Amino acid sequence: MNLIVTLIPLFPLLGFLILGLGFRHIPKKLTSFIGPGTILISFILSLIVLINIHQFTSSPVHQLFTWISFGNLNIPFAFLIDPLSCLMLLIVTGVGFIIHVYSIGYMHEDQGYNRFFSYMNLFVFSMLLLVMGANYVIMFIGWEGVGLCSYLLIGFWFRNQEFNNAAKKAFIMNRIGDLGFLLGMFLLFITFNSLNYNDIFIQAKNHPVGSGVIIAITLLLFVGAVGKSAQIPLYTWLPDAMAGPTPVSALIHAATMVTAGVYMVARSNILYVLAPPTMLIIGITGMATLLLAGIIAVYQNDIKKILAYSTISQLGYMFVALSFGAFSAAMFHLTTHAFFKALLFLAAGSIIHALGGEQDIRKMGGLKHSMPKTFWTFLIATLAISGIPPLSGFFSKDDILTNILTHSVTFWVFAMLGVMLTAFYMFRLFFLAFWGKFRGTVEKHDNLHESSSMMTIPLIILAVLSAMGGFINIPLIFNGTERLNSFLSPVFADSSSFIHRNYRFTDAYNEVLIMAVPLVFSAIMIILALQRFYIDNKIMNDKIVTGNFFSNLIYRRFYIDEIYDFLFVRPFLWLSKIFYNVVELKFIDRGVNGIGTLVVRMGNTIRYIQTGHVGFYLFIMVFGIIAILLLNILIF
Amino acid sequence: MQTITQNLQIIPLNYYLYFCSALFSIGVIGVLIKRNALVILMSIELMINSINLLLAAFSAYNNDPAGQIFVFFIMVVAAAEVAIGLAIIVVIFRTTNSLDIDVLNKLKW
Numbered sequence: 001m002n003l004i005v006t007l008i009p010l011f012p013l014l015g016f017l018i019l020g021l022g023f024r025h026i027p028k029k030l031t032s033f034i035g036p037g038t039i040l041i042s043f044i045l046s047l048i049v050l051i052n053i054h055q056f057t058s059s060p061v062h063q064l065f066t067w068i069s070f071g072n073l074n075i076p077f078a079f080l081i082d083p084l085s086c087l088m089l090l091i092v093t094g095v096g097f098i099i100h101v102y103s104i105g106y107m108h109e110d111q112g113y114n115r116f117f118s119y120m121n122l123f124v125f126s127m128l129l130l131v132m133g134a135n136y137v138i139m140f141i142g143w144e145g146v147g148l149c150s151y152l153l154i155g156f157w158f159r160n161q162e163f164n165n166a167a168k169k170a171f172i173m174n175r176i177g178d179l180g181f182l183l184g185m186f187l188l189f190i191t192f193n194s195l196n197y198n199d200i201f202i203q204a205k206n207h208p209v210g211s212g213v214i215i216a217i218t219l220l221l222f223v224g225a226v227g228k229s230a231q232i233p234l235y236t237w238l239p240d241a242m243a244g245p246t247p248v249s250a251l252i253h254a255a256t257m258v259t260a261g262v263y264m265v266a267r268s269n270i271l272y273v274l275a276p277p278t279m280l281i282i283g284i285t286g287m288a289t290l291l292l293a294g295i296i297a298v299y300q301n302d303i304k305k306i307l308a309y310s311t312i313s314q315l316g317y318m319f320v321a322l323s324f325g326a327f328s329a330a331m332f333h334l335t336t337h338a339f340f341k342a343l344l345f346l347a348a349g350s351i352i353h354a355l356g357g358e359q360d361i362r363k364m365g366g367l368k369h370s371m372p373k374t375f376w377t378f379l380i381a382t383l384a385i386s387g388i389p390p391l392s393g394f395f396s397k398d399d400i401l402t403n404i405l406t407h408s409v410t411f412w413v414f415a416m417l418g419v420m421l422t423a424f425y426m427f428r429l430f431f432l433a434f435w436g437k438f439r440g441t442v443e444k445h446d447n448l449h450e451s452s453s454m455m456t457i458p459l460i461i462l463a464v465l466s467a468m469g470g471f472i473n474i475p476l477i478f479n480g481t482e483r484l485n486s487f488l489s490p491v492f493a494d495s496s497s498f499i500h501r502n503y504r505f506t507d508a509y510n511e512v513l514i515m516a517v518p519l520v521f522s523a524i525m526i527i528l529a530l531q532r533f534y535i536d537n538k539i540m541n542d543k544i545v546t547g548n549f550f551s552n553l554i555y556r557r558f559y560i561d562e563i564y565d566f567l568f569v570r571p572f573l574w575l576s577k578i579f580y581n582v583v584e585l586k587f588i589d590r591g592v593n594g595i596g597t598l599v600v601r602m603g604n605t606i607r608y609i610q611t612g613h614v615g616f617y618l619f620i621m622v623f624g625i626i627a628i629l630l631l632n633i634l635i636f
Numbered sequence: 637m638q639t640i641t642q643n644l645q646i647i648p649l650n651y652y653l654y655f656c657s658a659l660f661s662i663g664v665i666g667v668l669i670k671r672n673a674l675v676i677l678m679s680i681e682l683m684i685n686s687i688n689l690l691l692a693a694f695s696a697y698n699n700d701p702a703g704q705i706f707v708f709f710i711m712v713v714a715a716a717e718v719a720i721g722l723a724i725i726v727v728i729f730r731t732t733n734s735l736d737i738d739v740l741n742k743l744k745w
Contacts, residue, residue: 611744
């Protein structure tokens, strides 16, 4: 069994090495097997681990080798297998495999086909390290690795300078978060003398609630999560990251990398429940992100940007859930979100492929006739994200909303706003893209076709998962068994005693009522969207939007990118110019060149000793001998 | 043997020292000042001879034959050196048709 655990990340690593080293020589057909094949093997092994999960409860840590052992510092290269990491393994390898298969069809004509799959395999390897690590250092290796792969894959079509800029932006913003993560790790080591999860979590229980050190540690780790999971203020990289190929957006920026922050907080749950101020900050940040991204998404016209802001918004949801101690609700929403968001992105990719690269929804319309499979799967995903039963999104959102309401009514009201916004902008996208009349050019209309089965079968699989995925955690009032909650409960058992609920639902009637409220509001928003975008056909062209002050503000995404540019990028570039013109040119260049000039000048002076006159040489010889003899007498 | 060294030791050692120093200095000055290559060689020979004399003197006054054996070695080396030196001077004369060492100043900056 330990061998299987070692093999799970090994296969994607092998895939990366083989495809990365031989990308000029390996034929495309072989890559189509190696790329997804390694992920499939990892998925099957993860299933085996799931089936045998009870074997790991006594010895969850599997050490491969002693990595760093230096005095007090002992960091083994070890994997931790418990229900939480098992769930993440299945999501990463399962959804990853589906997206790899989709990419075979999507990237088929691309020149960098082999390079794409090698980067994707490297990404899956890094993500597996992240979720399987038994200490914060292994997690950090994976953390950095997924950031790197994000850069490589966003800037995949590297000949376009704008895409390169987007890739740099993603990587640099990630790095800012990583600084917080590193500082958190340093504090962790100083406080607990170890970076292994088990050591830290056992020792943490001895700390009182609200101790300053734990607050500092959790805040710093959360800064890392803010960078990785695109919360305020480090979220602006994610909409720009849509410059990469659509499978990349699906895998990295919907299903896996952005969920790394949520996983990290869930893993460190005992530390977070010991720091209520940090939980409050997480809650406020998550809620603000949820609402801001939702508002911006309403006015976007690029299909991928709408989905990007939707991802940011849903991540805000997960962080709000985490901030109230509803860890398994957050993980449940992470799982269902992976399904329907990946589906949304892949379906968007299908549309973009069919329209020959068009991403503006104002130029789409009426696609339901020409792309039926994409239409139905997209509908299922949109219903899921809006929280319509019995699809998966309903159960996970409801879990979160109920948990929020038991702690704070204010937050629940804001979360309801978020639910309404989600339903509105998603159905706006749905109606504008698929219903009505086609608004593009005539030749694009003639080229409309449903995608190949290599691309539609993954859509169908994900649609089934989005529809049925909620049944893994049916709440008790529906006579469900809450399988996922009980599966994950050993991981969150220690922290559950610290979470205090303000309200408790005394009977099932109240609970059903609470569940009905978001449903009713979502339905109202869907009907509003139907009215506005299908029946009235109000396409927002630029004149309408920029006329009104508020709509212009939202359409320009609150000018946040421009503010960042003014506050951070320009001073930095100015400083960089000064460093170049003054320090580099005037001091360093002069110094280094000066040494060279010095040597040349010395040579120019000393060469006159070589006069060529033999008598002079003889004289110097005699003089030298006398000098040595004199020195000899003087010293000795 | 004893009587020869005893007879030799009548002359104080200092005289040999002064004499050889004078000879050596004349040799050094000759090397530095003279421009004729052959004269420079002769000055070098003069220096060698002065050293030989000094070595022999020390050997006689300390009753140690090692000094005189060393003189043999020095004579061999001197002979070889003169042979090569003269060969080089012959070649130089053939190329430059002069014995003046100031002619050989081409290997300069």
